[in-house]
Amino acid sequence: MNASSLTSILIWLPIAGALLIWLLPLSRYATGSLALLFSLAEVGFWIEQAARFDFSGSGLQMEERANWFGDLGVSYHVGVYGFSLWLVGLTVVAMAACTGYGFWVGRDRPRAYFGLMLLLTGATVGVFEAQDLLVFYAFFEAMLIPLYVLIGVWGGARRMEATIKFVIYTMAGSLLMLAAIIVYGLKAGTFDLVDGPASASRWLFLGFMFAFVIKAPLFPFHGWLPDAYREAPPEVSAVLSGVIAKAGLYGMLRIAIAKFPDPTSFYRTTVLALAAAALVYGSLLAFRSRDFRGVVAYSSLAQSGLIALGLFAGTDLGFDGAVLQMVAHGLISTSLFLIAGAVERRTTTGEFRLLGGMARGRPALATLLMTVGVISLAVPGSASFAGEFLILAGVFQRAWWWSVIGASGIVLAAMYMLRLISAVLHEARGSTVVDEALDLRPGELALLVPLVGVLLALSVWPAGISHHSFFGQSPASAVRSQFR
């Protein structure tokens, strides 16, 4: 098989799988198995892609280009860079785990559900691989469609408000991005991300950034986040915070920073301030949160802030750390939401005042939650420690006080995460925790252990990502050359 066709296969295989599932009248079990098979095949294809990727080579790799409509200079152009490779990897791994979770809990209306999960996989991979602005936009929007239905149909009691808020917020951002794309592309004569020139327009930069800060999200554009994360089914929250949020951060790196160098430096302080605000404010809200998912949701806001801090530091260390942290946090929050789902299934609630004492008699749950929680609060030696350290070092080179704020975020992370762990696992036994509530079942372990395993592997060798994202040379100069 041709190496470049892997890029397209990764996008279209799950979409083809979705169509197949919608068309074939299979049983619940067969549908779930087929979906899982497709998402595992996706992981397989990604491993093949990573194996064939030339980490010492520069520029776009495994690219494919086909005409879409030539008169305006729009083409179907896809390909991967080192950092997009890692994000694609995060997507396929997290989506496989979440699809497996949906299968394990036996979601209603399986054909609709699994088809949408696969559609979401394809669209998200498309975002990370697109090298044409309109293709990027199409996939960026296409992610929204399955998410809307997944939350709206399988979500909790207040899902209606959550979906409407989520959709209106994100569409407001992306439609401004569409306007910016039209202006940029028609001015440049091409919508290609690789060929397109750098632009000095602050308005265009803001148009793009608006979409990305909502998707990520950063303070004060996070209004949709708590409702959506609480009301979505746990595996969809996992995807939202683990993967979809990264699409916003990826957009900042790939488009906003790379294509708009002058506006980036003009607005650098503003964005850094928003990022720092998201970090501190998110951490405080997470600390004040009364339920499991609330903590994870707000900690995602905090982590998005931290990653944006790294990206907009504009230094080598910042970029490396941001990419590493995107992957590490993606895996962490996917695992945490899945664990939250497991806890909620056993106790019917995620509220701390009704929980507690779950460690006794449930060693697997306790071990996994402890491990992920400890990695998440960035103990030295963990993957997120490496990521956060790089980010703080990177932003220190910009100005020392940014890293002071960043470091305070790490302290707060320890506070909310330890509070979460003790409220769920330790303390007095909660009123909803009954002895009959079992430990994690083999099915759940089969989903969570690989995720945690990848996290531990990353903790052992964080340089696997941080040194393999920007083809050898310095990340800052790669960004300056617009990744050409």
Add this chain to the structure above:
Amino acid sequence: MTLHTTHIDWFGLAPVFALIGASFFALLCAVLVPRAVRRIAAASIAGAGFAAGIVLAVWLYVDSAHGHTIVSGAFYRDRWTALGQVILCAVGLATTLLGVEHVPGWGRNAEPERRDDHVAEFFALLLASAAGMVFFVGAANLMVLFLSLEWFSIALYVMCAIDYDLEGSLEAGLKYLIVGSFGAATLLFGSALVYGATGTISFAGIAGKVAAQGLTGDSFLVLGLALIVAGLGFKMSAAPFHMWTPDVYEGAPTTVTAWMSSATKVAALLLTFRLMTTAFPYDEHLWSWAFAIVATASLAIGNLAALVQRNVKRILAYSSISHAGFMLIALSAGSALGGRALMYYLVPYTAMAFGSFAVVAARERELGVPVTLENLAGFGWERPFLGVAMWFFMFGFAGLPLGGGFVGKFYVLAAAYRHGWVWLVIVGVLATLVSLYYYLGIVRAMYMRPAEELQVQAGSVAVSGGAPAQETLLHLAVGAAFLVSFGSLFAVQPLIDFAQHAASALPL
């Protein structure tokens, strides 16, 4: 004495004759064919007529690379006309499919053997209105324009009121008749003023006279232009000439609404684009601003009014007003790119507009009452295919990248930007954002209502119960609409090439 007759290129008018001929035979069905097979016979004739229309229009498209006027400069034989005719005949074919099972149930209170008494007349009128539209898009002078406009309008007035057991249908017909006549009168008055100013009724002749005699700012001409714009605005249901649209779309039988909402827009917008660029190129600064303002008004009124509707046909009616606004953005750009954008936009738009009304027709037949957001609950799970199709049309209307609607919006906004109107791009973007709320509202109603809310309250409707009717042809029509709107996302280049060839027939 020898009578001097002009040479007539009969083949250039072939699609019109195919449809009129079919209409004639469909009308004969009403008296000659036994009632038992009347429905199927009339529908077959209509189907054959539209199929012939498509074939002939495609033939004309291929054969008319160099556009010119025929019949003493009364009618354009070029690719703009031919492509419009293809779209119109395709919609007509789909409407025929829908009509076989969903022809309005006039005589629904009559004894069963009398029910199909007037079914053939419906197909005859459908063909006649299609013939009028197919003639209308090729009009080359103001006389042909007015005559063909009246021709298809009169057929549509009757079609709206054809379900005479239904109060709403009669009201719709009457309302459309009155407002439509007013629009036609406005158009006629405008035409008279333009004729008075220039002394000619031919589109190209008007432009020539304006150039030769320096009439650009002539007050008669400008007033005439304004009245023509208003008259055509009624037909394309653009704000502020849209007041009839929601009532008529709601009251008319849904099959007729599906036909009107897609075909009338195609005819009116294509003709208007040609008229403006051919006859009034020297007043572009006037009409491009006029259409930009009309477009903004349509986007604002259409979208905001749709937010508060509960009746699905009314929502779709307002949505059609807002889409008229989008297409007018392309028109106001008045460029080759605008022409391309308009032609492309019409393809997914007609498919989605037709398809969504067809789905509403299916639900309406199931319930026997007007379809509202409340009684749409659970529809998506009950009829998976129609539900997915509707879901798809709604996301497509909203400009999400599931279908050609997305690319259409992109093209239209690109045309506005090329014209130097960033503000119009912003208006389009904001309108899309507002529209999301009601499009997603329909999806929400179909899929996300909790089980308790599902179905209609007892007593409010006479639901006969049992499985929904087998509606093979309706499914076929919806499936075709689905394929066209989905396929147009991928086949952008070929469609744009067609549109480009069509637009090259215009003096841009």
